[in-house]
Amino acid sequence: MKQRFAVMGAGEVGFHLARTLSHEGHSVVVIENDSEAGQRVEEELDVQVVPGNGSHVPVLESAKVKSCDLFMAVSSSDESNLAASVLAKRMGAQRSVVRVGVAEDVTTHRRVYEDVFSVDLLLSTQLLSTTRILNHILGHNTLAVEYLARGKVQLRKVHLAKGTVLTRRALRDVEMPAGSLVVAFYRDEELIIPSGDDRAQFGDDALIVCKTEVIDRVERLVSARPSDHGTTVLAGGGQTAHAVLQALSNQVDKLVMIERDRERAEYLAATFPKVQVLNGDATDPSLLRSERIGDARSFVALTGNDERNLMACLLAEELGVGKVIALVQRTETSHLWRKLGLVRIVSPRRIAVERIQNYVRSGYNANIVSLRRGQAQILERTLAPASPAAGCTLAEIKPPRGIIVGAVLRGDRVFVPRGPDRLEVGDTVILFVAEEHVSTVHLLFPGREPTASGAP
Amino acid sequence: MELQALTEPDLIFPGLPAFDIPSVLRAFADRLAGADLVADGDKLYEALWEREQLGSTGIGEGVAVPHCKLAKLKRVILAIGHVPKGIDFAAVDKSPVQLFFCVVSPESEPAAHLQCLQAISAWLKQNDESRRILEMDDPEAIYEFLSRG
Numbered sequence: 001m002k003q004r005f006a007v008m009g010a011g012e013v014g015f016h017l018a019r020t021l022s023h024e025g026h027s028v029v030v031i032e033n034d035s036e037a038g039q040r041v042e043e044e045l046d047v048q049v050v051p052g053n054g055s056h057v058p059v060l061e062s063a064k065v066k067s068c069d070l071f072m073a074v075s076s077s078d079e080s081n082l083a084a085s086v087l088a089k090r091m092g093a094q095r096s097v098v099r100v101g102v103a104e105d106v107t108t109h110r111r112v113y114e115d116v117f118s119v120d121l122l123l124s125t126q127l128l129s130t131t132r133i134l135n136h137i138l139g140h141n142t143l144a145v146e147y148l149a150r151g152k153v154q155l156r157k158v159h160l161a162k163g164t165v166l167t168r169r170a171l172r173d174v175e176m177p178a179g180s181l182v183v184a185f186y187r188d189e190e191l192i193i194p195s196g197d198d199r200a201q202f203g204d205d206a207l208i209v210c211k212t213e214v215i216d217r218v219e220r221l222v223s224a225r226p227s228d229h230g231t232t233v234l235a236g237g238g239q240t241a242h243a244v245l246q247a248l249s250n251q252v253d254k255l256v257m258i259e260r261d262r263e264r265a266e267y268l269a270a271t272f273p274k275v276q277v278l279n280g281d282a283t284d285p286s287l288l289r290s291e292r293i294g295d296a297r298s299f300v301a302l303t304g305n306d307e308r309n310l311m312a313c314l315l316a317e318e319l320g321v322g323k324v325i326a327l328v329q330r331t332e333t334s335h336l337w338r339k340l341g342l343v344r345i346v347s348p349r350r351i352a353v354e355r356i357q358n359y360v361r362s363g364y365n366a367n368i369v370s371l372r373r374g375q376a377q378i379l380e381r382t383l384a385p386a387s388p389a390a391g392c393t394l395a396e397i398k399p400p401r402g403i404i405v406g407a408v409l410r411g412d413r414v415f416v417p418r419g420p421d422r423l424e425v426g427d428t429v430i431l432f433v434a435e436e437h438v439s440t441v442h443l444l445f446p447g448r449e450p451t452a453s454g455a456p
Numbered sequence: 457m458e459l460q461a462l463t464e465p466d467l468i469f470p471g472l473p474a475f476d477i478p479s480v481l482r483a484f485a486d487r488l489a490g491a492d493l494v495a496d497g498d499k500l501y502e503a504l505w506e507r508e509q510l511g512s513t514g515i516g517e518g519v520a521v522p523h524c525k526l527a528k529l530k531r532v533i534l535a536i537g538h539v540p541k542g543i544d545f546a547a548v549d550k551s552p553v554q555l556f557f558c559v560v561s562p563e564s565e566p567a568a569h570l571q572c573l574q575a576i577s578a579w580l581k582q583n584d585e586s587r588r589i590l591e592m593d594d595p596e597a598i599y600e601f602l603s604r605g
Contacts, residue, residue, distance in 0.1 A: 446511035
């Protein structure tokens with residue numbers, strides 16, 4: 001069915017979204033401030049261009065956002081994107097997607113943004129890239145991550161490697177790390193909410209809820225990766241590198257950071273005392289040789305400049321680094337990288353476009369839980385005194401197949417509840433619910449999704 | 457948990473005189489207080505109302521399950537009522553509600569309370585014909601109908 005889309009910002013993400021959606025036969029309007037970028041869109045794509053700033057009402061009126069199915073604010077300014085989303089929704093846009101820069105906005109504060117700025121899907125290109133980079137370094141099989149309970153809990157969709165324990169034993173016989181739980185399998189596009197007797201099949205993806213602290217142990221269970229990661233070298237210490245360092249600092253044996261800017265290098269050294277920070281140029285062969293970078297297991301080029309990343313990667317490859325990974329901003333050059341043998345490339349813009357496309361194709365399901373609308377829901381509920389589930393143990397609740405109490409957030413503590421655990425007033429529970437049980441859950445766990453004020 | 461065991465014909469009220477959310481809750485509260493099953497009808501009304509504020513108990517397809525827990529109650533009580541012409545109960549599917557299962561439980565028995573709600577939900581799922589209750593004016597007939605499934 002033909003839909004109407006408005007795209008704010010004709011940068012890499014906006015341009016590719018507009019191109020893909022118009023090729024699919026939809027009606028697309030692009031709002032762009034910069035006349036040169038706007039002109040490029042007009043010349044290359046069959047879409048309408050509205051010049052101006054999308055956070056101004058007259059511009060949104062000209063773009064007719066009131067009748068659009070989805071408003072996508074993907075310009076490089078977080079503030080403009082958020083302001084535009086509020087306005088567009090208020091003016092009648094059905095839904096909105098907003099891109100923000102910093103990962104933490106999504107991992108920890110997503111619900112605040114969704115609530116205050118009326119955002120249906122909030123995404124951070126930095127966060128999406130970080131997940132992909134970690135997959136490459138650690139050999140994880142993560143397909144998507146959703147952040148719950150203010151970032152304390154993650155819901156990870158992982159591909160099950162051949163021979164993983166989950167495909168060999170029934171769930172009740174698999175010793176999952178404490179604080180983790182398998183909540184669903186995807187098999188041939190079908191979502192299966194399993195009971196203890198079920199076993200994954202080779203080729204399935206699994207949906208696993210886990211405390212942030214046990215992610216690596218969970219990934220070890222489901223992936224077929226080597227037991228140690230050796231040395232990891234990061235070239236370039238920008239924001240994405242910061243996020244990668246944060247995630248890696250407890251997971252790899254040795255981390256080396258190469259940063260050109262002295263001040264930034266000093267800052268990183270102070271922030272991550274366990275990381276060896278070199279103040280130097282990652283494209284300097286003599287530095288790489290003298291620091292024996294060739295012995296590293298992984299090398300990640302994150303300088304923010306494609307040419308420098310390319311040079312650094314070619315040097316690292318020549319020195320014999322096992323895995324060379326590059327962040328590539330300009331998506332149209334990615335085939336050239338592959339030609340040079342650099343296959344592990346992460347393109348933030350392309351990942352963002354894919355995420356938004358999936359959102360549109362899923363029938364606007366922002367959760368990763370569902371492949372198609374209407375299969376299952378993920379609900380986060382805080383128990384009030386009048387909530388029927390408050391005061392009951394999990395054994396007493398005895399949730400039927402199709403309802404899983406995935407995690408409980410009590411104060412600062414997060415745990416996956418077992419039979420004798422009692423739910424208390426004030427707990428925030430994360431529930432996975434097959435569609436046919438949603439009405440039962442509304443009855444037993446009433447409430448709205450936690451919003452700006454968070455859990456009481 | 458058998459639904460029939462939780463109620464009795466005296467607690468089944470066909471054709472409740474109600475036209476909106478407060479009047480439904482009030483009708484149940486008055487009747488249960490009148491039957492001496494709860495000490496204070498006003499308190500029951502307030503507790504039912506408070507629960508509706510957390511989110512409607514209208515679970516869709518014309519059914520609502522208003523419920524609450526009260527102190528100093530002897531056992532779980534299930535009362536049933538219907539309003540054939542339907543009431544806007546802010547149900548999840550936004551359709552008017554005609555059939556009401558009202559559950560009041562002792563505060564000290566949260567598990568029994570929850571299990572009763574689950575039993576109602578399960579009974580409704582099993583009984584495609586539950587709407588036939590709306591055609592019944594006789595409490596005894598409705599009571600008998602509950603033993604199905």
